[in-house]
Amino acid sequence: MHLAPFRQVLMLPRVRPLALLMFFARMPPAATGVVLTLHVAVTLGQGYGAAGLVGAAGTIGMGLGSPLMGRLIDERGLRPVLAVSVTASAAFWLGAPLMGYWTLLVTSFLVGLLGVPMMPIGRQVITALVPESRRRVALSVDSISVELSFMAGPALGVFVATKFSTNAALMFIGFTILAAGVLLYRVNPPTVHQDEVLDGPKPRLVEWMRGRLFGVLVVCVGATVCLAGMEVAAVASLERIGMQSWLGVVFFAMCAASIVGGLVYGSLRRVPSVLVLLVLLAALEIPVGLGDGNVLLLCVLLVPMNLMCAPLIAASGEHISRLAPPAARGLALGLQGSAFTVGKAIGAPIAGVAIDSGGASAGFAVAGVTGLVVAGVAWALARHRKPVASRVTMAS
Template identity: 50%
Template structure:
């Protein structure tokens, strides 16, 4: 490990303020789902199934919209995308408290289509600001910042809803999102460096969306399938033990392990490939299923798998920046954002289905096995690409 890598990245011009800005911009994004869920349940007097439908609608919108927003950024610039996204976010979140459920369901989908892609923007901006040989470390920091945002956002959403009202929470999320959009518009961080700006040609999608890129996108989705499935299985395991009150503590354990893993990943000189990290993540999730009988044993068992979380996310982002031209980087990062979103949409219900028909332990086993299988499919895609090159 070489801690100097981090100091070198943080000394680069504009990197530190951009990282802080992106962290703050991501917190309301991570609070959105929890806040909407509580509003539907507590204020609209609907069940969790109805709340889940609103979340699903938003998820579908984000998955479809992320590459579109990235493409708009590539073609028209960051500010053009921010104007559209910020205005739409403001309209949705400030009107959401007074919308009836059917309208809320539809507008959640429409809002998701043009939501501010803060996760993708952060990676794209850092790629522009940091030299190629330091991108891995910068993206590792970015992955750790995402973990911090996910620790803070949902908790703040719950706090605002329970201490005030769900309406206040929705307005607060909306105000924070609008403020983030305005701040990003004013700062206008670069999405390409000077050398990349000189290249205006935009290649056809078939030229850059190659089997290796598809393999990385699949790995991105697979990682989130495992992580989202583990979260559901964790809640189920604690419920089986009658210790649901420990959920927050164990989520913090998972996030802390991910932060440590991300820190180590960014500091080592020769890190593992995304495929190896994905394989390790899936394989290490499987034995957690054998450790669900005790809170303390479960907490310890969760650490090894979650050490891989931030590294696999950072590594996939780094590889995508290396495999795709700068002129399409926004769309490529948007596709990765869609992969993350779809992974979350698949992992949670997959684990839930398995748990409903067996036990919490099998939830960990199945999502871990799926993760290993996805890593294997990625290897096949790599081999196919190598065979095409040889031909």
């Protein structure tokens, strides 16, 4: 594994401080799910089903809002979007301790719709800071940063919620989102690379949303179908044997494997296609159920499939940034965020039904098989290789 490409990318102007800023900016969103669940289920005493509804409302809002915010970034720039979304997000999280359940349910959807799309923003910024020849390595760095955020964010949120209160955790998320948003507003990183000169009117969606790009978005759906199913099945496996306290260890193993995969992927000269990565991710999930009931074996079997996670996120982002015109890149990456959200919404209930019928091993198997089916759909779409209409010239 060669780390020289990573060092070269991180030495480019503004890349290292922006990567560090996005790591901290993504930690609060990573903690929102677990903190909201604890607040609704425990503090408000509404139970986990009600907590799931609040989470689902926010997820639906994010799925609808991510392309909207991406398009506004393309048309208005980053700062106006941050001004609206940071204000809405901070207001929600700082006011959440005062809200009753039904108010929380409605406003969760609204903040998902208008909230800060930190994941797509990070990918768009990193593509704007590096030349296209180094975009794969840069997006690998970004995907590793996402994994680190998901390792640290939920753990910090749970610590504040359990050490103090869920109200304190909600307000902590609000203040950190506000701080990160203000810093990002002040830095105002570019969203289009300096060598990409936009010429003429904005391209219409029908001009660039073709078979290959649509196929990549379907791959993104398949990826989160597998990952969401994996998480639900892992929780069910540990709960069956009364080992819920080991969840942190299992999720740490998942994230660590993904980080290693991202490092390997970014150092390779020739890489597998995004479709191959999805097939490997899905196929390697099917046998994970053999570790049901054994924490150590479960961790070991989860490693191979999670090695594909960060590479798949990086590869899909690279394809989308190349296939979509720069003038519509925010919208395209926003659609990628929506695709991830749709996959999560599909994968969790599919695995849950399978678990109810056949246990955790069935959950892993069904999620993996569903991922393979989605990969077949993506392959069929990718065969339509119509050229992408792009009004872009390269500056000398």
